[in-house]
Amino acid sequence: MLLAVKTSLPPELPNTVVRCTAVQRLNQAPEGALILMCAPAGYGKTTVLRSWLRGREDFCAWVSLDEGDNDRERFWTYVIRSLQRIIPSIGSSALESMNSLFLSSADKPGSELLLTPLLNDLFYQESMAVLILDDYHVIENRDIQQDMIFFIQRMPPSMKLAVTSRSEPPWPMHRWRARGMVIELRQRDLTFSLEEAEQFLTQVRNLPLTGEQISTLHEKTEGWVTGLLLASLSVSGSDSAEVFISTFAGSSRHVLHFLTEEIFHMQDEQTRRFLLDTSLLSQFCSSLCDAVTGRSDSSKVIEKLERENMFITSLDDQKQWYRYHHLFSDLLSFHLEQNSEASYLRELHERASAWFLESGEHSRALDHAMKSGNLESAAAVFDSSIEQMVQHEGPGFVIRYLDRFSEDLLKKFPNLLVNRAWLMLIHRGREETEVMLKYMDELPASMRTRDFEAMASVVKAYYHIYYHQIPQALEQAERALELLKPESMFWRASLLIISGDIRLFSGSPAEAHLLYRRAYEETCANGSTYLVISTGFKTATALYFMGRLKESEELVRKLLSDAKEQGYGGVSRTGLLWTLLGELLRQKGDLQEARQCMQRGLHISRTEIPSYAWNCLFVIFLARSMGDNSTASHYVDEVEKLHGRAGLPGFIMAPLYMQKSDLLAASGRHDEALKILEGLGAGWDQPAPLGLFSSALSLCRISDAPMGKVSRLLDEVQKQAADGSNIRLFVETQLLRARIERQKGSRSESLKYLKSAEQTARETGLYILFADEGFDTPEHDAGEEESSMIFAEQLSRREQEVLVLIAEGCSNKQISQQLFVSTGTVKWHTSNIYGKLGVESRTEAAALAHRMNLV
Numbered sequence: 001m002l003l004a005v006k007t008s009l010p011p012e013l014p015n016t017v018v019r020c021t022a023v024q025r026l027n028q029a030p031e032g033a034l035i036l037m038c039a040p041a042g043y044g045k046t047t048v049l050r051s052w053l054r055g056r057e058d059f060c061a062w063v064s065l066d067e068g069d070n071d072r073e074r075f076w077t078y079v080i081r082s083l084q085r086i087i088p089s090i091g092s093s094a095l096e097s098m099n100s101l102f103l104s105s106a107d108k109p110g111s112e113l114l115l116t117p118l119l120n121d122l123f124y125q126e127s128m129a130v131l132i133l134d135d136y137h138v139i140e141n142r143d144i145q146q147d148m149i150f151f152i153q154r155m156p157p158s159m160k161l162a163v164t165s166r167s168e169p170p171w172p173m174h175r176w177r178a179r180g181m182v183i184e185l186r187q188r189d190l191t192f193s194l195e196e197a198e199q200f201l202t203q204v205r206n207l208p209l210t211g212e213q214i215s216t217l218h219e220k221t222e223g224w225v226t227g228l229l230l231a232s233l234s235v236s237g238s239d240s241a242e243v244f245i246s247t248f249a250g251s252s253r254h255v256l257h258f259l260t261e262e263i264f265h266m267q268d269e270q271t272r273r274f275l276l277d278t279s280l281l282s283q284f285c286s287s288l289c290d291a292v293t294g295r296s297d298s299s300k301v302i303e304k305l306e307r308e309n310m311f312i313t314s315l316d317d318q319k320q321w322y323r324y325h326h327l328f329s330d331l332l333s334f335h336l337e338q339n340s341e342a343s344y345l346r347e348l349h350e351r352a353s354a355w356f357l358e359s360g361e362h363s364r365a366l367d368h369a370m371k372s373g374n375l376e377s378a379a380a381v382f383d384s385s386i387e388q389m390v391q392h393e394g395p396g397f398v399i400r401y402l403d404r405f406s407e408d409l410l411k412k413f414p415n416l417l418v419n420r421a422w423l424m425l426i427h428r429g430r431e432e433t434e435v436m437l438k439y440m441d442e443l444p445a446s447m448r449t450r451d452f453e454a455m456a457s458v459v460k461a462y463y464h465i466y467y468h469q470i471p472q473a474l475e476q477a478e479r480a481l482e483l484l485k486p487e488s489m490f491w492r493a494s495l496l497i498i499s500g501d502i503r504l505f506s507g508s509p510a511e512a513h514l515l516y517r518r519a520y521e522e523t524c525a526n527g528s529t530y531l532v533i534s535t536g537f538k539t540a541t542a543l544y545f546m547g548r549l550k551e552s553e554e555l556v557r558k559l560l561s562d563a564k565e566q567g568y569g570g571v572s573r574t575g576l577l578w579t580l581l582g583e584l585l586r587q588k589g590d591l592q593e594a595r596q597c598m599q600r601g602l603h604i605s606r607t608e609i610p611s612y613a614w615n616c617l618f619v620i621f622l623a624r625s626m627g628d629n630s631t632a633s634h635y636v637d638e639v640e641k642l643h644g645r646a647g648l649p650g651f652i653m654a655p656l657y658m659q660k661s662d663l664l665a666a667s668g669r670h671d672e673a674l675k676i677l678e679g680l681g682a683g684w685d686q687p688a689p690l691g692l693f694s695s696a697l698s699l700c701r702i703s704d705a706p707m708g709k710v711s712r713l714l715d716e717v718q719k720q721a722a723d724g725s726n727i728r729l730f731v732e733t734q735l736l737r738a739r740i741e742r743q744k745g746s747r748s749e750s751l752k753y754l755k756s757a758e759q760t761a762r763e764t765g766l767y768i769l770f771a772d773e774g775f776d777t778p779e780h781d782a783g784e785e786e787s788s789m790i791f792a793e794q795l796s797r798r799e800q801e802v803l804v805l806i807a808e809g810c811s812n813k814q815i816s817q818q819l820f821v822s823t824g825t826v827k828w829h830t831s832n833i834y835g836k837l838g839v840e841s842r843t844e845a846a847a848l849a850h851r852m853n854l855v
């Protein structure tokens with residue numbers, strides 16, 4: 001669960017010194033600029049930045065960073081959530097893509113894969129946005145640093161990024177300075193001038209000091225804002241301002257320790273105890289402080305501290321959440337750890353954990369439970385909320401905590417064990433999953449609840465289908481279906497999809513459709529857009545294999561429209577829809593439109609390796625239909641490389657190897673092609689492999705086996721196609737029979753099979769199979785106009801204007817002059833247009849604009 005206050009714009013402090021020079025520097029930041037405010041602690045970076053944002057609040061997304069944000073997924077989740085506060089429509093697809101990528105990839109995703117959906121979402125926005133990352137110095141994760149470099153170098157011109165940090169980020173600042181894309185404020189820019197120090201001490205702090213005393217304090221603190229604040233607090237509590245000012249001296253570090261020690265000890269015992277006990281909280285509210293300290297008057301203490309400027313900062317306009325100044329908090333934490341028994345610290349953390357758990361802040365509860373040192377207590381907290389954490393914090397966060405628990409401890413918490421098995425299967429592959437499965441099977445009967453058994457069966461079903469062990473997967477899926485409770489929406493949806501996959505990949509799309517449809521209807525009723533897209537895609541895929549192309553296309557277009565409306569246009573699963581639409585258009589013979597849809601699908605889905613690889617399969621089909629075996633071979637190689645990196649499931653690799661076999665056969669390398677098919681289980685003296693019936697068709701195409709064996713194998717495949725309502729496979733089989741009979745010289749037999757295939761094609765729309773098999777395609781209406789219009793619907797009003805000018809032959813400079821925008825903005829819109837239309841050049845974009853009747 002994310003802490004909302006971390007993405008809240010902090011209120012502007014009253015009675016602050018207006019830093020006019022610093023604010024003017026910030027106002028000079030150009031389009032798409034990075035603003036870096038880098039200075040040691042206590043120089044007012046956050047305060048200056050907040051003053052600059054006055055009047056811009058509606059355009060500002062703020063993230064207050066802490067050490068916990070070194071988790072890469074957590075960091076970017078907070079960034080996206082903060083952006084959604086100002087642009088609600090942004091980031092939903094990017095967040096889902098990110099979660100899916102971390103969940104599905106065995107390797108750490110690269111910056112391009114991770115951030116492209118977010119950058120695409122930002123590019124599609126025409127309103128201004130300012131993103132602020134406060135306290136960036138806490139970020140030490142190298143992957144996040146690389147992400148930030150990628151992000152900054154590709155920010156759209158409608159956006160500015162402001163970063164406050166105590167240290168220099170490891171970024172190529174010299175290159176960015178040379179390009180004029182960065183505004184920097186350093187310590188010298190944030191130091192109080194003598195005039196500002198006088199205003200602060202006399203007007204803000206109301207101290208009756210002479211000009212000489214003010215000058216002395218300014219000189220000794222070197223204009224350090226926090227040093228002046230600390231000094232003013234000490235002066236106000238001193239018997240003699242003159243004596244105090246004349247005796248204190250030293251560097252900023254010594255001033256800090258001297259003055260904070262003095263201020264801390266000026267407090268009464270109860271206030272000191274409150275400060276120490278609450279110093280372990282990165283943010284706090286009165287009820288949390290009551291729970292941790294055992295008091296009932298925390299709200300009054302907080303009001304007193306705020307009134308006395310005791311280094312406490314309000315984090316929201318309602319003044320419910322606060323934090324201490326970082327340096328003051330460090331000092332308090334040091335005193336707490338040095339002067340407290342371990343049992344006392346453990347008790348404080350346990351109280352904080354209990355409060356966060358009751359408040360639904362599960363990740364914070366877990367953090368304090370872990371800091372208490374009682375891992376069994378932490379495991380109990382984790383066990384009660386792991387599924388919520390997976391959904392809200394992401395799998396990366398959950399796995400890191402699970403890795404800290406011993407195997408013996410995991411065995412005490414079956415829910416943790418089964419979730420770890422699920423995540424290991426997705427993230428780390430077969431070996432670690434098998435260890436978890438072994439522990440699950442060894443649990444005593446007393447710990448094996450119905451919920452546990454249900455989840456365990458879901459995990460085992462996925463384990464088996466991932467490795468194409470269809471009978472075992474089916475057995476586990478059926479068992480899970482009996483055990484899962486209706487309210488377990490996530491696990492039920494996962495199971496229904498897995499169960500559908502078992503049927504689909506074993507050659508029974510009609511049975512798969514019933515399960516996918518059920519999952520789709522249930523997720524529609526529960527309103528989860530991402531799950532609706534996922535289950536809807538599966539449903540449309542089953543319809544495609546059943547030959548119900550019109551229904552499939554109608555569903556795909558509806559899902560694409562809904563995804564765009566709900567802000568999910570850039571999610572990987574939406575990329576699957578685009579590619580499926582391209583395949584449906586390919587079946588009609590509309591190859592150009594199909595190519596554009598598939599290119600868009602590849603562009604969107606590249607953040608999720610399995611989805612991207614699945615889409616590559618259909619790009620291979622299209623390339624072969626277009627006679628472009630070189631492109632087909634390129635994508636075969638690309639998927640094989642992905643498989644080497646991530647270990648792709650069998651339902652992707654088996655069809656890929658079939659395509660590779662066909663390509664080898666087409667180039668005359670029959671022995672290599674046959675070897676691949678044998679590896680898939682295809683052979684003359686054995687049944688066609690379950691779910692891989694097309695491998696039998698490939699075998700019949702390239703082998704010189706006796707016709708008796710060929711006919712037997714084709715009879716078997718045709719029967720399997722009929723039994724599973726796999727109309728696509730049925731038509732392929734009929735066409736292959738027609739081709740074989742034609743090669744034999746049996747014209748009448750060839751025509752019989754060909755007419756049967758033509759009749760089915762007219763009923764279903766499966767036309768491209770004829771061309772693929774070397775026959776003339778039956779006449780039909782490709783519906784090009786309707787296909788073109790879906791591209792137009794994806795463009796914003798401004799993008800359509802730019803496209804019209806591109807089609808008219810205008811250069812970027814001419815477009816910028818006509819629309820009164822910079823050439824950089826034109827390039828930004830052009831890049832968006834190419835991605836949305838699935839084209840790669842101005843010529844292709846212009847041609848499509850004419851087909852869409854925009855010009």
